Amino acid sequence: MxxxxxxxxxxxxxxxxxxxxxxxxxxxxxxxxxxxxxxxxxxxxxxxxxxxxxxxxxxxQSGNRIIVTAFGKNRVGILAGLTGILARHKCNILDLTQKLLQEFFTIMILVDINESPVDFDTIKTDVTRVGEELDLKVVIQHEEIFNAMHRV
Amino acid sequence: MPIAIEEILETIRMTEVEHFDIRTVTMGISLKDCCSDDLNKLKKNIYEKIMRVAAEHVMVAKKIESDYGISIANKRIAVTPISLIADAYHKEDFIEIAQTLDKAAHELGIDFLGGFSALVQKGATPGEQNMMHAVPDALASTQHICSSVNVATTKAGINMDAVKLMGEVIKQTAQLTGDKDAIGCAKLVVFANVPEDNPFIAGAFHGVSEPDVVINVGISGPGVILRTIREIPDTLDISTLSDHIRRMAFKITRAGEYLGKKVAEMQNVQFGIVDISLAPTPVPGDSVADILKAIGLEDVGAAGTTAALALLNDSVKRGGMMASSYVGGMSGAFIPVSEDEGMIRAAERGNISIEKLEAMTSVCSVGLDMIAIPGKTSAEIISGIIADECAIGISNNKTTAVRIIPVPGKDVGESVNYGGLLGMAPIMGCSQLSNNIFINRGGRFPAPVKGINN
CATH class of the missing domain: 1.10.246 (Serum Albumin; Chain A, Domain 1)
Known part of the structure; x- marks a missing residue:
């Protein structure tokens, strides 16, 4: 092992x-x-x-991993909303971090979408829609771009 | 998180606030296998090859944009210099070939296709002469075609006959597209030491030693560099300033290379190079001029502008070369006037002159780029400007170019507005002193001693 x-x-x-x-x-x-x-x-x-x-x-872990970043005013149900839609698409949350600066809320979720029955575009559309309902700006990107840019 | 929260937020800030994008993903396509002695067959071969090879180019680039959350501003095509594959044809035939290329670009949803080009630094064949004569009509009768002609190299010297001819070609192109403020000239560039893998329009073409199909990438990102410099105090010394620029250039080059490789991989095509030029756009904040100002100048054109540009250019190269093994193309800071908001303002205020821009071209990547000059300027004067740039290019062993627009009926104080990426250009004055005898001499300008380096 x-x-x-x-x-x-x-x-x-x-x-x-x-x-x-x-x-x-x-x-x-x-x-x-x-x-x-x-x-x-x-x-x-x-x-x-x-x-x-x-x-x-x-x-x-090899596979298809994305990072969901959302920002907006803090309110009830942000985490529930975002993780709820991810769970419905059978996306596995690997890591999650959040920050609250005064009223401004930022959350980042590392998600494995390998087991999901739907494709990246559907997940992106649905999570973005849920984010918008919560007045959040949502950015969804494949993880590798961060490794490329920030790791030597 | 395997990636730090700050790194994620920085990336998002770069794309959402600072206009960081991949300026162009350009597919180079060899047309060497399209040659034919029958014009219709040649046109059919060209059309079919481009449509077959590039069928998914735009779609794939859009998919990569969506997957990685970084915009790819332009999806373009560059082809083998048309003069090479149609060397036996006449002027009218070349115009028809340009229209065929235009049709393919239009159907593929590509904004610009480069490669209506000739390499004549040492002399021109009859076919290449015909092609150069066809340029004004070709650009006037197409939407998406860009043309470039290389008239000088450090090894060959300057072809002064071609320099003279290209002055006339630029004038004719301006006249034929006069109803649209001479927009044809925005798609025509005259080079010295042209790189054969440049992904940027209007100078892109697919070099003769390139593989069948290749993906080259041009990065962007003046906004990101600008923020980096604005965040550091005015008292910071030059070497530390250079270090900050270098680090940011590393990140944007890495992103460009990664996305370019993905686009190539998805189309099962070889990845070529990443061009680490900082390419401005007319969007506020996405300006190379603003970077020079942030380094510590009141405006571009101030004493020290050339030095500041040299520092910026060198710092970007250091970071870019660490980030990618395949740096190519132009790879330096672009200083177009109409495509850079800070440069436009400096020109309007009279702070920057064509003479200062000429000095800056000795340390930047390209040359006198997207500069509108009075319509009354003669072909000989334009040839003289080309000759000056060629002399800077061959003497410094670097690429230089002239993309200049003599706007018919307009003079200093007026301006032209092309909209979009081509932007807005105030007409800049240039010397109207006669150089007729010099230009009409023609012949070959000898290669500089520097070129004999074996």
Missing amino acids: NHLDEKDIRKLTEETVKQLGSSATPELVENVVKEAIDRIQYKAGSHVIDTSPLKKAALQ
């Missing part, structure tokens, strides 16, 4: 929670899981011990 994917990490986390039982706190679980992943990857002969396995796992 050279690289852990998201499924492995989830399994590892569930096992950790089970073993820790009532003493499990979010911090403790995170630390234990991180250590476990380090051990596994080190054993597997990896030269680099990655302390953020999710990042690495996400990077190495």
